[in-house]
Amino acid sequence: MGRKVLLFLIVGVLGARYLYIPLPANTEQPWVIMCVETHLKIMSNLMLFAELLGISHYMTSTNFAASFLDTPPTSDENVSVVEATFHNIPVRVYVPKQKTNTLRRGIFYIHGGGYCLGSAGFYNFDHLSRRTAHRLDAVVISTNYRLAPKYHFPAQFEDVYNSLRWFLSEAVLQEYGVDPTRIGVCGDSSGGNSATAVVQQLQHDQDVKVKVKVQALIYPALQTVDFDLPSYRENAHSPILNRWLTLRFMSEYFTTDRSLEKAMTTNQHIPEHAAHLLQFANWSSLLPERFQKGHVYKKPTFGSSTLAKKYPGFLDVRAAPLLADDTQLRGLPQTYVLTCQHDVLRDDGVMYVTRLRNVGVPVTHDHIEDGFHGLISTGLKVGARMENQYINWLSENL
Structure with missing residues (x-):
């Protein structure tokens, strides 16, 4: 009996240790987030x-598991949802059922x-698109794109850009009753990266004669040159998206060669000939003091040029839009950026806010002090606040 009790205690302690995740004191619904993180960790x-x-x-099996959440x-009673193809790219189209005599706003997500x-059908993306279409009385186009590891950059960018160009054509806008002067491009996380990049190129x-009126970026990933930002240091082990997973995503975008991921992990992937790009992501000059919090800036160590020659995409502005120079940023549309305090990608968004403001682009920055990456439209209280702030901004500015 004594051995069984001891074994039970050991299993209980190990189980509790696996479930328990230290969370900031201001975290709402901490046990819900712990359970979500535990599930993600097991998977x-x-x-x-x-x-x-x-x-x-790893990514192939992970995507297969995630597909069960599509x-x-x-x-529903408010929104008509259909699937279509834009330039051979599968998209999901959300159109409000309410009758209107005027052209509607358009959201490209x-x-x-x-x-x-x-995918566009993933449950929280589908929920957000439905809510956006209903609350704004807007047509929402939620685009798909080819995924890594089967496809690498620039396939994803090209799919999104071609889909957006198709949407912005006069015939398509007329078909869906969209006002060409009231179109926004939006995205979250890597989708925020794509939203930023396609608007810069557009x-x-x-x-393309029709230009977008606004862009809205939800905790976007925007750069590939420095993975030792304060947000990466502080949130290396944060729930939902930790530093290891971020770098695995980043490297898989360009190649399945794990040597790129290894170099990114030690911040030694940038060749010396690309040193001029570091100024566009230098957090010591681009982050407000409250985000620096006494961290000391350390320039990335230059690595071999071999990786950059084999996989030049990670230095391409279409994959890392924070690396665009000021000339490329001037004239961009009114911008919304949402960042979360407990997110490795926090400083990417904050630095982009600084750079846009420096060149005169009007920017609204919502910073969620108790927020974590990936929680918008998840049913959590903090996710509901993110959703409301995002949709309210679109309502007021689009």
């Missing part, structure tokens, strides 16, 4: 084990998932 470890055994690539394109996971595309 991640299973996928890593499968990869170690040579059964399946929802069908089901219409790009989902997150590190360029490896997710303003120089002479073949």
Whole structure:
């Protein structure tokens, strides 16, 4: 009996240790977040084990598991939902059922998932698109794109950009009753990266006559040159998206060669000939003091040029839009940026806010002090606040 009790206690302690995650004191619904993180941790470890055994690539099996959270394109009492293709790219279209005699606002939405996971039908992206369409009486186009590890940059960017160009054509806007002067491009996480990049490219595309009025970026990933920002240091082990997973996503965007991930982990992936790009992500000059919190800036150690030659995409502004120079940023549309305090990607968004303001672009920055990455439209209280702030801004500015 004594051995059984001891074994029970050991298993209980190990189980509690696995479940318990230290969270900031201001965290709402901490046990819910712990449970979500525990589920994600178990799934991640299973996928890593499968990869170690040579059964399946980590991202391939993770995306397969995530696909069970996809929802069908089901219409409800407020919004009609259908699937279509824009330039051969699958999209999901949300149109309010309420009758109108005027043209509607248009939202082009790009989902997150590190360029490896997710779809427009993923339950929280679907929920956000429905809520946006209903509350704004807007047509929402939620685009898909090819995913890594099967496809790498620039496939994802090209899919999103071609889908957006298709949407902005006069015939398509007329088909869906969208006002060409009231269009916004939005995205979360890696989708925020794509939203930023396509809007930057769009303003120089002479073949597209319709320009977007606003862009809205939800905890966006914006740069690939420095993974030793204060937010990466402080949130290396944060729930939902930790530093290890972020760098795995980042490297998989460009290659399955794990040497790039290894170099990124030690912040030694930038070749010396790309040193001039560091100024665009130098947090010591671009972060407000409250985000620096006594951290000391350390310039990334220059690595071999071999990786940059093999995978030049990680230095491409279409993959790292924070690296755009000031000339490319001037003239961008009114911008909304939402960042979360407990998020490795926090400082990417904050630095972009600074750079846009420096060149005169009007920016609204909502910073969620008790927020974590990936929680918008998840049913948590903090996620509901994020959703409301995002939609309210669109309502007032689009």
